[in-house]
Amino acid sequence: MPKMLYGLQLPWVTPSLRCFLPPIAGSILQFAYSSSASSYSYRRRYTLNLVIAVGMESKKELINKAKSHVSSRLCRVSGSMTEVMEIQAETPKIHVLFIPGNPGVVSFYNDFLESLHQFLDGNSSITAVGQISHTSKDWESGKLFSLQEQIDHKVEFVRQELENVKVPIILVGHSIGSYISLEILRKCPEKVVYCIGLYPFLTLNQQSTKQSLIGKLASSSLLSATASFLIASLGLLPMWAARRLVSNSLGASWSDTAVQATCTHLRQYHTMRNVLYMAMTEFRELAAEPDWEFMRENQSKLAFLFGIDDHWGPLQLFEEISKQAPGTSLSIEREGHTHGFCCTVAGSVWVAQHVATLIKNRFKQLQQM
Template structure:
């Protein structure tokens, strides 16, 4: 398990599709199309911003450590990508507006629609959520109890009282009251040449030791303008809607769930870990002992993937 092997199977495929009428990026390791014979799919549900490129190292590590046997996909949030020039942000603007596809509830339905359209119903799923992606997974389980979910791994989960967290108290006014004030500087940033934007990104992230340079490209895409605006729009709704923890759904699916909390996570205080541990003493609820940050993809994607493989490899034996 510990030996990393690099070969052509480590090369991902990127596809841009319309899902729920909005442009969506899908990053795929392994099989690019699933037939009825595929028994298992790993599907990453990202945090916010939901650009799949942030998870490249994490996904490649999962794919290789499982011996390239299982496809590993990540689906972006609707509109959280720098789409090709040949595609518009929305395929049908009236449909996208009616369903509020860029909004929080619309993003949940977007993931369910993706599964219905692109994944055979009989395929077993290992869902991997990060941050708000964990809340989305719980909602998917609640709205479609017939999904064949083998395991759902919740990494640094933001599933309750987001606006009351240390980071939430800072970001709620920005996302809910001052969001439009950020659009002009974002637009001006988007006009800069890519080489200059890349330099700025590396400068801003330069304080992160062992920075994974694979995250520079998706960060560059985030500065495209529309992508950042969609992420902020979704984020504002998260602050208003992520309130009480959904204990009913957690209890119903407890044996399928693995929670991994950060020891110093400003989006999810340590007290939230203690509370859920107390409410579900028989659940698989873990506390990070490695000092990983909430945005683990910046410098610890490979390490988190290795840990996750150890948790679940026994469940995947046939």
């Protein structure tokens, strides 16, 4: 009998392939066949280098405020078509550049970006730049892009698009976007004053079964192509059916923008191939330990937010950073959100307020210097 995926008959899914379909890096897209192994859990108490008391506004109060909405555009960077989302302030005091994880679809972060702009009192311009070929259209004709190529692309974006920005630039990265942000800081130290990593993926977690499975899937061209084809086959569904399918499969907690981003971008063969190819190169690059010397040299410019049970940014990494670069601002989110915080309104709002508090505190420090 053919296997069933979301109620569809998919005869290509064999038992051996099934185990290679766990959540992709960043845990944005939940596959039907996921690994039964759970991430290593941590229950110890941790001492934070910096404790930030944030008085959360109610969701109702947030909604009642006037909110600026993101706008979307396309631009070419290093010859590659790039999806950009942004909110421009009239008289910005700072400019936030956001780097997504993998999948690097910026529209997943719509609620987060709008909430962040609001919590920064409208005084910040915000730009989010997507990963190359994690797009709704195959602008690059099937070409695959490595982690290093994505890093080079973001550095060039800063030099091309933010060259004339006169206010301080603050980097905010999610998951592998945290690693990319560190590389931007390394190559553009004169323009970047602060770097915030959210649920950071900075090095491989050897204890994670999920990462091991994803690594095997991503390293096999055959398995990657097969998995991408299976997911792209859902593109045959009309949009209304795809939205219902995603909503029913991933839970009612997912926001409308996250469901829409899944349907418009992740059902594309070229996007999934690039997601997996980038993941393969991530695993190769991040097999080494983080550059502790660089992080110590820049520890006053760094802040990281970790989750309680996140195999991409495990708490042993939190502990290691606190030892290797003790001047880094470290926090742990204990509100029950996940690595894929951007897929829910509640997660987006909470993380946005946390980031806004970090930025405001840093901006006060810069004014006093």
